[in-house]
Structure formats: C-alpha cells, structure tokens
Amino acid sequence: MLGPVETRSVSPVFVGRTDELDTLNEALARAAAGEPQALLLGGEAGVGKTRLVEEFAAAAGRHAVVAVGGCVEIGADGLPFAPFSTALRALRDALSEQFAAAAHGQEEELARLLPDLGEAGTGRHDEQGMARLFELTARLLERVAAEQPVVFVLEDLHWADASTRHLLAYLLRTLRAGRLLVLASYRSDDIHRRHPLRPLLAELDRLRTVRRIELARFTHEEVGRQIAGILAAEPDPARVDVIFERSDGNAFFVEELAVAGCEGRCTGLTDSLRDLLLVRVERLPETAQRVARIVAEGGSTVEYRLIAAVAQLAEDDLIEALRAAVGANILTVTPAGDGYRFRHSLVREAVADDLLPGERSRLNRRYAEALEAEPALVPADARVMRLASYWYHAHDAAKALPAVLDASVVARRRHAYTEQLELLERAMELWDGVPEEVRSVLRPVDYTEDYPPCGCDPATTPLRYLDLMAEAAVAGRFGGERERALKITKRALRLLEDDPDPLRAAWFWIQRSRLVQALARGDGWQELATAQDLVRGLPPSEVHADVLANVAGWSMLHRPGPEAFAAAERAVEYARMVGVRDIELHARLTLGGLKVDAGDTEAGLAEMRQVLRDTLAEGVRQVAGRAYVNLPSELQSVGRDREAVPLLHEGIAFARAHGLLDSEGWIRGNLSEALYALGQWPEAAESAMHGARGAHSVKARGQGALRLAYLALARGDLAEAGRHLAAARAHYGTHDPMPQHSLPLARITLGLAAAEGRIADARAELLRALDTGFPPGTHRYGWPLLLAAATAEADTRTLPAARPGREEILGRLIEAVRKLTTGVPLWQAYDQWTRAELLRAQGTDTTDAWSPVVTAFECLDRPYDLARVRHRLAAALLAAGGEDERDRAVDLLRLSGAVAAHLGARPLADEVTRLAQRARLSLTHAPRQALAAADPAASLGLTSRERDVLRLVSAGRTNRQIAEELFISPKTASVHVSNILSKLGVSGRGEAAAVAHRLGLFPAETATAPTAG
Incomplete structure (x- = not known):
C-alpha cells in the first residue's frame, strides 16, 4: 500500500x-x-x-x-x-x-x-x-x-x-x-x-x-476533497476532522498528515511542524538521508554530477539513494533532467536547519573543492557565485576572499550593484582573517573598476583594503544604497587621516559630494572644495582631472563665472595629458556651455556639437546623453527653440535606445519648454508628462512637473498649476539650490500669487530672487521672472492695496532690468517688453513703447508671446483714441484672440474679450477698410512667400501641389508650411486655413477654393 x-x-x-x-x-x-x-x-x-x-x-x-x-x-x-x-x-x-x-x-x-x-x-x-x-x-x-x-x-x-x-x-x-x-x-x-x-x-x-x-487556507470541505484525491477514495470523516484541525487548512501539511496517517503514524506525531516535515526524511534509508542533507546544503537545485562529487558514493548506491528520496516525494528531478531539488522548500529548510554547524561547514567545503576541481559541474554563468558562497559558508577566509571578490566582479558586470556591495562588504569582513601572503597576490585591476589612480599601477600593486572600500562606495551609489556608501566613504577618510594619500582622499571626497547631493544633505560644494584643495599643486592625474571637471560642472549649475571657466579648461587639459577620454569630453561639454552663457555663442555651440559627434562616434553614451540635454538647452537659451527641437527628438530616440532614463527625462523637459515657446502646447504637455513620470532621478521629474505648472498657469488652471508647482518643489528639494531650478520656481510662484490676487506674496517671492541675484548665464530664467513681476505690478496699478511698497518694487525691478544680459534678439525683445510693462505699471505706456515690442516678437518664433504683446499694443492704440488706431486695434485683438483660443490660454482670451467689450469693438469679422489699412498677413510675421503658400494651403493643396504651382521642391514647401503653422500658433493645415478664413486674408480665392484630393 x-x-x-x-x-x-x-x-x-x-x-x-x-x-x-x-x-x-x-x-x-x-x-x-x-x-x-x-x-x-x-x-x-x-x-x-x-x-x-x-x-x-x-x-x-x-x-x-x-x-x-x-x-x-x-x-x-x-x-x-x-x-x-x-x-x-x-x-x-x-x-x-x-x-x-x-x-x-x-x-x-x-x-x-x-x-x-x-x-x-x-x-x-x-x-x-x-x-x-x-x-x-x-x-x-x-x-x-x-x-x-x-x-x-x-x-x-x-x-x-x-x-x-x-x-x-x-x-x-x-x-x-x-x-x-x-x-x-x-x-x-x-x-x-x-x-x-x-x-x-x-x-x-x-x-x-x-x-x-x-491565497487563503483550505476549508474543511476542500481538505476532504484533497485527501480523497490523495487516497483515491473517500476518506473517513473522523480522519478529515483530525487532519483539518492539525493542518489548519494548509495544503502541504494536509498532504504530509494524510500520508503519515496511511502509514500508521498519525497519532505518534508531535505538534512541531518541523518534526512533521522531517518525519518522512527520517524514514528513508541512511544513505538516502545523507544524500538529502547534501542536496539541502547545495542550493535550490543541485546538479547530479555535483551531488555525485560531494557524496563520493558508488554510482549504484547514489542512484538507489536518490530513487528512495524521489519515491518518497522528498526530492524531484529538475525539468531539464540534470539535477535534483526538494519537492517543497519547507522540507529543504527543515533538513538544512537540522544540520550541525560543523556538518554544514564540511559540506560547503566539499562542494567548493568539487567545484574547484571540476568547474564544469555547474552552468558557467552560476559557477563563480556558487563557489563564493560555498567557500564563505565553509568558513575558510583564505579561500573565500578571492572567490567573493570574483563574484563581486560578476555582480558588477550584471549591473547588480546591491549584490556587488554585499559581496564587497563580505570581502571586507574576511580581510583581516586572510594571511598577508594570500592578500599580496591580489591585484586591484582584477577586482575593481573605479580604483582611484594614485600614481601606481593597479596591475602590479597589491590590493588594499581602501580599494575594496572605493569599489564598495561606487557600488552603493550606483545601486541606490547611498547611506551605506556614505558610511563607507566616511570610514575611508578616517583611515586616510592616519595614512595620508591626497589623491585617494580627493577621490573619496568626490564620492562623498555626489552622495551628499543624492541624499539631500547639501549641495556637495564643501566636499568638492576639499578635494580641490587636496590636489592643488599636484601633477596632472586622472583624479586631478576628475576633480576639476566636477568643480566646473558644479559651478556651471550653481555659480557660473571665470572660476568655472578656468576649472573646465584645466580639466580638459589634464584629461588629455593623462588620456582619460570620458572626463575630457565631459569637461569640453561644460566648457562649451560656459562659453555660450558668457556670450561667445557660436564658439560654444560649435564645441558642444563637436562633443556630440565625438561621443556618438566613440560610443561614449553617458556623455552623449548629457550632450543631447545640454546642446539643445543652450540653443534654447539664445532663443533658437525651433533649431533645438529636431535635436531633442533625436536625443529622446538615443536615450530610449540605450536606456538613459535620466537623460531622456531632462530632454523631454527641454522639449516641453521648446514646444511651449513654439505654441505647440498639447505636445508640450505630453512631453512634460513623460518626463515627470519616466525619469530616473527626482530632479529630472521635477523639471517635467515644472513645465506642466507653466502650461497650467498659462491656461488659467490655478489649482492644477499649484499642484504641479508643489510637486516640482518636492522633487527639487531645498538642499541644493540651483538658479536653473530656483528662478523658474520663483516665476511660477510669483505668477500664481499674482493670478490669485496675493500681491504681497508675489512681491516677497520677487525680493527673494532679487536678493539672490542672477549669475551669468541665467538670463533665460531671469527675464521671465522680471517680466512676470513687472506685469503683476502693472495689472494692480489701480488697486489701493498694491500702492504701499510699489515705488521700492519698481525701483528694484528697473535696476535688475538694467543689469540683466540682453545679448540675443529674444532677450532684447524681453528687455523691451519688461520695460514697457514697467511703464504701464507707472501709467505712462504708449503705442511708442509697445510698437517696437510687437515688431521684435514678429521676428521671433513665439506665437503666445506675440499674441500677448499684440494685446498690449491694442490697449495702447485704443487709449490713443483715433479711428485708425481703433481699426488697427481690432486686427491685433482678433489675432491675439485667435491664438489664445487655439492654445487654450484662457486668461489671455478673457483679457482680449474684456478689452474689446470696454471699447465696444466687434471681433467677429474684419472690416475691409481695416484690411486695407493694415495687412494681417504682415502682422502675423508672414513673408511674401509664406503668404503664397498659406493661400494654397487654404485652398486645400498638398505639399506636392504647392511645389508644382510655386516652382519649388516639396521639401521646401514642407518647411514653409511648418513655419506658417508656428507663426499662426496652430497645429495643423486645417486650423491654418480656418485662421486665414477668420481673418479674411484671401476672401476671393477661398470663396471658390477646391478641396484637396
């Protein structure tokens, strides 16, 4: 039976x-x-x-x-x-x-x-x-x-x-x-x-x-059905009651108790579940029990040939023992048929726990010796890890240390940095128990990648305890175990106080700077400054170049200026001297950005483009990912958003192909900013949402949230803007203030406060920003902030509650405007706009103040900004009071309203409507005399050729048909269409035709225009 x-x-x-x-x-x-x-x-x-x-x-x-x-x-x-x-x-x-x-x-x-x-x-x-x-x-x-x-x-x-x-x-x-x-x-x-x-x-x-x-335990009825299945017969109800009570519905214990009852052992069992699990093992023949103990200590699954090597039984005896264990349902054969495992892990755990300490060590030693003697006993990809485990649990430090270090290299190669850290910590634990003659043959080149070069050859220099600490610190940083990594760097620096080594110490201070920033414990500058002091005056080295590159990169983000420029130049020079290509490329990219920020635009952009080409050609993906972030960003900083967009799309494809999640997050944030400027708001929102959700680092997610806040504020959804602003603040934190984060946050905070009528809060935010100042290269963030503040003051000019403190605020704003950089057309236009708003805040703005602003923005690719300043010019024209001025104001308000409606910019649309209502203007159709007085196509910034193309688009022509009629190539026609869509602030040809019809640009042609086939 x-x-x-x-x-x-x-x-x-x-x-x-x-x-x-x-x-x-x-x-x-x-x-x-x-x-x-x-x-x-x-x-x-x-x-x-x-x-x-x-x-x-x-x-x-x-x-x-x-x-x-x-x-x-x-x-x-x-x-x-x-x-x-x-x-x-x-x-x-x-x-x-x-x-x-x-x-x-x-x-x-x-x-x-x-x-x-x-x-x-x-x-x-x-x-x-x-x-x-x-x-x-x-x-x-x-x-x-x-x-x-x-x-x-x-x-x-x-x-x-x-x-x-x-x-x-x-x-x-x-x-x-x-x-x-x-x-x-x-x-x-x-x-x-x-x-x-x-x-x-x-x-x-x-x-x-x-x-x-x-998964819940079985009910009484289900236990009865399970027992019936095991016995292939209806069980005695009394037995079901007993088994259900003792197993409490646990399916595996039901099986064990059912079998035990059939063998007549039910009443003899103790209440210990461990005894229940071991009872069938203990009924096996002694040889089978021994084999079960061997398998229990060998791992989840143990290969037959490895079992044979460890058991050292005659093959027939081993097969008979395994047959007994399999027949008793203790062991099962693996699906591949090359090894054995316990049918249930609970039994394996019970058998392993029943081993004596000395017995466990001896079994692990025999496993390790067998595997060293014949490595092919286990699959190649698991060999190193298994050997490290066996030697470690055999408590043989001299054998375990090199095996554990080999395993740490495998873990690093698989990007399993947390496991690498644990193995390195195990190596540090073993270190003092290993004889010097064993340690002396170990080399850093074999076990460490981020070995801090200290003027010695890692291929010939013996491995040091500090080398293990260096590798462990990096593994912790890469694997997200930053607290553990920070503790390791602190211990290493304490050791270096007793045995000074400037280059090693500088290297650990760099790691500490990165960890402090990642853990939101500070901005990391003090640590970098310490590293810089340690290498000052030393000959060029990889560590020296790395310190300078990090100092330059930090300064570019926090305090750009001559010191950052000098550090970047020396980093490039030192990296070239010692042949560290990735550090050189990083430093060159930083240097290019600093040149653009300093006003040497074309030279800086050329350097950054060359770095991008070099990194792509040489496969330096990390730097390439950064180049796809920084180069388009610098293009945007000088108002060349349309030029940046194809690069940003290319960067997203590159980042996705190579899994550069942080780079992709930053690129998507930059793309959202560019699309916002170009009037493609739905696409901007989509890109920002991707960045906010998909980025690896919290700061990259913060940028996505910030762009969503910009869009919500422009659309008049103040609650949504507040939520995204709070998310961005949380992502950025307060430990590491950077102008590229703090100034846009201040701009949204100020704009939100002004929109909600909290003028005191808006002023307080402005004063905080002004007190901090605008370092070189931060004009792209400073101008929107100053403009928002000037606009808020102008909007509240007539409010009694805004009068106290107004003169001081306007004085501070005028002084800030006077000092801020205006080196390119975009920021010159912002300068004019902000000055016009300041005049409006004082009640002295006129058409002479606003006309140059509109003219400046008509030459730029920013439809929302153009719509806003047209609205301001329209207000000034209506204040002037002439009939010609009214006709021109109507045209400007129609254009502004069309863009506001298309973008969903409700605050602007409401302002346009209110102004028209106050002036008793109708914006529903365009009077012919107004069209004669002012050409709407010209006011849209359309060239003569673009007007011809728009006429054909409105008539339903395809790009190829346009090309044939105007004797240009289809590609050129496509470029013209793209430019027209941007200038009109629309996303498609149909919308462009609708705007042309609404403005009465081509009344004769469109009346009988054929549809596209």
Missing part, C-alpha cells in the same frame, strides 16, 4: 481556487487584448501557490507562451537576476525569432541578464547602468509580447535578491504595451517587518496597474 500512497501524496485533483483562477484567466484575457497585466500572488508557505501557478500555466500554455523563473533560496549568494535569467531563457527558447528581433542591437547590454546572448558590454559603469538595463528589459518584453500573449512568472519573491526586486518594481511601473501578463508569487508569512520585500509590496500596492491575490 505504501508505494501508491507515496507517489500520490500530491492530489491529482485540483481543489478549490475557483475565484483565484478566474482572476488569473481574466487578467490573461485582458493581456491578450493588448493591455499589460501584473499580479502578485501571496500566501503562507505550503498553502498551494505553486500548485495554483502550475494549473494556471498549464491552461494558459494552450494559447500563450509561459516563461517561469524562480528565486533561489540562498539570496545574495546566488546569481543576481536569477529568476529573470531563467524566465528570459525560456522565452527565448519558445519564441526564438521574435526574441532575437526584439533584442537586436542591445545584445551586449541584455547579456547581463541572459549570458546566452553573448559577452556583456565592457564599457565603464555609471549611475544609469542599472536603470539602462531595466529599461531595455522592459522594452524587450513589450516587443516579444507584441503579437503573442506571454505569461512571465517569477516565483518565491521572498528569496529575491535586491536587483531582482528593483527590476520587478521597474517593470511593473513602466509596462505600457504588449500582450504581457507578469505574475509573481511570494510567502506572506515570511514577510516580517524588516523583510526587504515589504517596502516593494507597499510600493506596488500604490500602483493601479498591479493587483494582489492573497
């Missing part, structure tokens, strides 16, 4: 779980329809999570590809990203062509997760490395699941390494497309208060796209 019972301890009948299966099947149906799904399946150990997943996967496999990966039970000792690697391998095997197409061009990066794709990239690591890998993985899954439904299963998250948890969180946050269902399971009873999975579950619970399923 025992044989059949043992092989049927798992019920062949699937019991219960109807609601849970319905939820899973519904999610699969929605995924198959193109809506990605994510589910978390929780439940206590033994409650039946794996069985439910198996049943669902078996049914889903009929019309979807199911890829399963499981977390290993040895946590950080295992291969980072192990469940993702396993599931991706299964996915590649099932959909080889689709997988190859989806991974094309990114094989080097994706090989960090799936070594089968080839060698992982060997480029220098950076802070975006992990985020880049995550982004590429998410997009890979989206592409593979574009046509074929895919179920991506990750089991046993409670054992997941930190990198796996981070990747899963990223994947579930960013799933946007594909027929993909992600299902992850975990033990809920293992998630204690300090368990690392707990914060991830809390984070995922906040995502509307993630659903959580909690």
Whole structure:
C-alpha cells in the first residue's frame, strides 16, 4: 500500500481556487487584448501557490507562451537576476525569432541578464547602468509580447535578491504595451517587518496597474476533497476532522498528515511542524538521508554530477539513494533532467536547519573543492557565485576572499550593484582573517573598476583594503544604497587621516559630494572644495582631472563665472595629458556651455556639437546623453527653440535606445519648454508628462512637473498649476539650490500669487530672487521672472492695496532690468517688453513703447508671446483714441484672440474679450477698410512667400501641389508650411486655413477654393 500512497501524496485533483483562477484567466484575457497585466500572488508557505501557478500555466500554455523563473533560496549568494535569467531563457527558447528581433542591437547590454546572448558590454559603469538595463528589459518584453500573449512568472519573491526586486518594481511601473501578463508569487508569512520585500509590496500596492491575490487556507470541505484525491477514495470523516484541525487548512501539511496517517503514524506525531516535515526524511534509508542533507546544503537545485562529487558514493548506491528520496516525494528531478531539488522548500529548510554547524561547514567545503576541481559541474554563468558562497559558508577566509571578490566582479558586470556591495562588504569582513601572503597576490585591476589612480599601477600593486572600500562606495551609489556608501566613504577618510594619500582622499571626497547631493544633505560644494584643495599643486592625474571637471560642472549649475571657466579648461587639459577620454569630453561639454552663457555663442555651440559627434562616434553614451540635454538647452537659451527641437527628438530616440532614463527625462523637459515657446502646447504637455513620470532621478521629474505648472498657469488652471508647482518643489528639494531650478520656481510662484490676487506674496517671492541675484548665464530664467513681476505690478496699478511698497518694487525691478544680459534678439525683445510693462505699471505706456515690442516678437518664433504683446499694443492704440488706431486695434485683438483660443490660454482670451467689450469693438469679422489699412498677413510675421503658400494651403493643396504651382521642391514647401503653422500658433493645415478664413486674408480665392484630393 505504501508505494501508491507515496507517489500520490500530491492530489491529482485540483481543489478549490475557483475565484483565484478566474482572476488569473481574466487578467490573461485582458493581456491578450493588448493591455499589460501584473499580479502578485501571496500566501503562507505550503498553502498551494505553486500548485495554483502550475494549473494556471498549464491552461494558459494552450494559447500563450509561459516563461517561469524562480528565486533561489540562498539570496545574495546566488546569481543576481536569477529568476529573470531563467524566465528570459525560456522565452527565448519558445519564441526564438521574435526574441532575437526584439533584442537586436542591445545584445551586449541584455547579456547581463541572459549570458546566452553573448559577452556583456565592457564599457565603464555609471549611475544609469542599472536603470539602462531595466529599461531595455522592459522594452524587450513589450516587443516579444507584441503579437503573442506571454505569461512571465517569477516565483518565491521572498528569496529575491535586491536587483531582482528593483527590476520587478521597474517593470511593473513602466509596462505600457504588449500582450504581457507578469505574475509573481511570494510567502506572506515570511514577510516580517524588516523583510526587504515589504517596502516593494507597499510600493506596488500604490500602483493601479498591479493587483494582489492573497491565497487563503483550505476549508474543511476542500481538505476532504484533497485527501480523497490523495487516497483515491473517500476518506473517513473522523480522519478529515483530525487532519483539518492539525493542518489548519494548509495544503502541504494536509498532504504530509494524510500520508503519515496511511502509514500508521498519525497519532505518534508531535505538534512541531518541523518534526512533521522531517518525519518522512527520517524514514528513508541512511544513505538516502545523507544524500538529502547534501542536496539541502547545495542550493535550490543541485546538479547530479555535483551531488555525485560531494557524496563520493558508488554510482549504484547514489542512484538507489536518490530513487528512495524521489519515491518518497522528498526530492524531484529538475525539468531539464540534470539535477535534483526538494519537492517543497519547507522540507529543504527543515533538513538544512537540522544540520550541525560543523556538518554544514564540511559540506560547503566539499562542494567548493568539487567545484574547484571540476568547474564544469555547474552552468558557467552560476559557477563563480556558487563557489563564493560555498567557500564563505565553509568558513575558510583564505579561500573565500578571492572567490567573493570574483563574484563581486560578476555582480558588477550584471549591473547588480546591491549584490556587488554585499559581496564587497563580505570581502571586507574576511580581510583581516586572510594571511598577508594570500592578500599580496591580489591585484586591484582584477577586482575593481573605479580604483582611484594614485600614481601606481593597479596591475602590479597589491590590493588594499581602501580599494575594496572605493569599489564598495561606487557600488552603493550606483545601486541606490547611498547611506551605506556614505558610511563607507566616511570610514575611508578616517583611515586616510592616519595614512595620508591626497589623491585617494580627493577621490573619496568626490564620492562623498555626489552622495551628499543624492541624499539631500547639501549641495556637495564643501566636499568638492576639499578635494580641490587636496590636489592643488599636484601633477596632472586622472583624479586631478576628475576633480576639476566636477568643480566646473558644479559651478556651471550653481555659480557660473571665470572660476568655472578656468576649472573646465584645466580639466580638459589634464584629461588629455593623462588620456582619460570620458572626463575630457565631459569637461569640453561644460566648457562649451560656459562659453555660450558668457556670450561667445557660436564658439560654444560649435564645441558642444563637436562633443556630440565625438561621443556618438566613440560610443561614449553617458556623455552623449548629457550632450543631447545640454546642446539643445543652450540653443534654447539664445532663443533658437525651433533649431533645438529636431535635436531633442533625436536625443529622446538615443536615450530610449540605450536606456538613459535620466537623460531622456531632462530632454523631454527641454522639449516641453521648446514646444511651449513654439505654441505647440498639447505636445508640450505630453512631453512634460513623460518626463515627470519616466525619469530616473527626482530632479529630472521635477523639471517635467515644472513645465506642466507653466502650461497650467498659462491656461488659467490655478489649482492644477499649484499642484504641479508643489510637486516640482518636492522633487527639487531645498538642499541644493540651483538658479536653473530656483528662478523658474520663483516665476511660477510669483505668477500664481499674482493670478490669485496675493500681491504681497508675489512681491516677497520677487525680493527673494532679487536678493539672490542672477549669475551669468541665467538670463533665460531671469527675464521671465522680471517680466512676470513687472506685469503683476502693472495689472494692480489701480488697486489701493498694491500702492504701499510699489515705488521700492519698481525701483528694484528697473535696476535688475538694467543689469540683466540682453545679448540675443529674444532677450532684447524681453528687455523691451519688461520695460514697457514697467511703464504701464507707472501709467505712462504708449503705442511708442509697445510698437517696437510687437515688431521684435514678429521676428521671433513665439506665437503666445506675440499674441500677448499684440494685446498690449491694442490697449495702447485704443487709449490713443483715433479711428485708425481703433481699426488697427481690432486686427491685433482678433489675432491675439485667435491664438489664445487655439492654445487654450484662457486668461489671455478673457483679457482680449474684456478689452474689446470696454471699447465696444466687434471681433467677429474684419472690416475691409481695416484690411486695407493694415495687412494681417504682415502682422502675423508672414513673408511674401509664406503668404503664397498659406493661400494654397487654404485652398486645400498638398505639399506636392504647392511645389508644382510655386516652382519649388516639396521639401521646401514642407518647411514653409511648418513655419506658417508656428507663426499662426496652430497645429495643423486645417486650423491654418480656418485662421486665414477668420481673418479674411484671401476672401476671393477661398470663396471658390477646391478641396484637396
């Protein structure tokens, strides 16, 4: 009787779980329809999570590809990203062509997760490395699941390494497309208060796209059905009562108790669950028990040949022992048929916990020795990690240290920086217990990438404890473990006080500066200044160049000026002297930006363009990503937004292709700013929302929120503007004030206060900004702020509550306007505009003040700004009182109103309407005499050729038809159409034709115009 019972301890009948299966099947149906799904399946150990997943996967496999990966039970000792690697391998095997197409061009990066794709990239690591890998993985899954439904299963998250948890969180946050269902399971009873999975579950619970399923224990009826399935007969009700009471409905314990009862052991069991788990193991033959203990200490899954090497039994004896363990349902054969694992992890844990300390160390030593003697016993990608774990748990420091260091290199290569940090901390723990003769043969070049060059050759110099600390600090910074990294840098600097080494100390101060900024503990300048003092007077070196490049970069953002310029120039010079290309390119990019800010526009832009070309040609992606941010930004700083837009689109494509999430976030923020200026507000909002959601760093997200605040304020949605302003402030924080953040924040704060009638708050914000000042290169942020303040004062000129303090505010504004840079047409126009608003604030503005402003903006590509100043000129014309002035004012107000309506700029539209009502003007049609007096096409800034093109657009002609009629190329026609759309402040040809019709530009032609075919 025992044989059949043992092989049927798992019920062949699937019991219960109807609601849970319905939820899973519904999610699969929605995924198959193109809506990605994510589910978390929780439940206590033994409650039946794996069985439910198996049943669902078996049914889903009929019309979807199911890829399963499981977390290993040895946590950080295992291969980072192990469940993702396993599931991706299964996915590649099932959909080889689709997988190859989806991974094309990114094989080097994706090989960090799936070594089968080839060698992982060997480029220098950076802070975006992990985020880049995550982004590429998410997009890979989206592409593979574009046509074929895919179920991506990750089991046993409670054992997941930190990198796996981070990747899963990223994947579930960013799933946007594909027929993909992600299902992850975990033990809920293992998630204690300090368990690392707990914060991830809390984070995922906040995502509307993630659903959580909690698997309950079986009811009394379900336990009876489960036992009936195991016994293949109806059980005695009394036995069901006993088993239900003792198992409390836990499916796995029901199985164990049912088998124990059949063997006559039910009454002899203790109340200890551990004893219940071990009882069947202890009934095995002694040799089989010994093999079970070996497998329990070997890992989640242990290869047959490795078991044989460790057990050192005759092959027949080993096979017989394994047969007994498999027959008793203690062990199962792996799906690949090359190894064994415990049928349930609870049994493995119980067997492992039953080992004596000395017995555990001895088994790990035998595993390590077997693996060293024959590395091919385990898969190549897992070998180094397994060996490091075995030697460490064997408590052999001399053997463990080099093995752990080798494992840390593998973790770094996979961008598993948290695991790398843990391994390096383990190495530091082992350091003092390792004989000097062992340490003396270790070399920094083998184990560290960010070894601080200190005038010695890392290939010949022995590895030092400080080298481990340096690598660990960088791993912590890259992996988001900044508190741990900061503690390491503090310890390292204390050690360097006793054993001075200026270059090493300077290198650690650079790391500390970055960490202090990332942790919102300060702006990082004091740390950089200390590093600069340490290297001052020393010969050129990589550390020296790095210090200078960081000082220049910091100064460009915080205090641009001669010192920043000098630091950038010396950084370039030193980097070239010591041959550090990436630092040189970074410093050249900074230098180019500083030149533009100082007024040497063309030379600075040329330098930045060359850096972009060089980085793309040489594959220096990190600097290329920064160039795609900074070069368009500098173009925007001199009013060349239209020139910046194609570069920004190119930069977004580059950043997405290479997973540069921070770069993409900054680029999208810049694109939003450019599109806002060009009058393409829906596209600007979309770009800002992408930046606010998708960026890796909080400051990049802050820029997206800031751009959304600008749009909301211009549209008159004050509540929305306030929400986005608060979000931007939270993202930027107060620890690291930069003019490029603080001045736009002040402008929105001031504008919002003025719109809500809080003139005192608006003035207070202005005074704070004026007291701080406008450093060189910040005119692009200063002019909008000064303009907003002058406009607020002019709008409240007649209010009694605004009179106190007005003279002081106007005096401060006039002084600030006088000093601020106006080196290019855009800011010259802003200068004129702000001065005209100041005259309006004093009640002395006239048409002579506003006409040059309108003329200046008619030459610029900024339809919203043009509409605003036209409204001001119209008001001045109406104040003048002549009939000709009224006719011209009508035309200007119609143009302003049309742009305001198109953009949804409600405050401007309301001002235009109110002004027309006060002057008793009709804006519904254009009088012929007004058209004769003033040409609306010219007032729109249209050239003669653009007027001809607009006439044909209004007649419904295509670009090719326009080209044929005007004897120009279709490409030239397309350029003219784009320029016209921008100047009219519209987004399409139909809207352009509507504006032309509304303004009566071509009354004769459009009356009989044919439609486009």
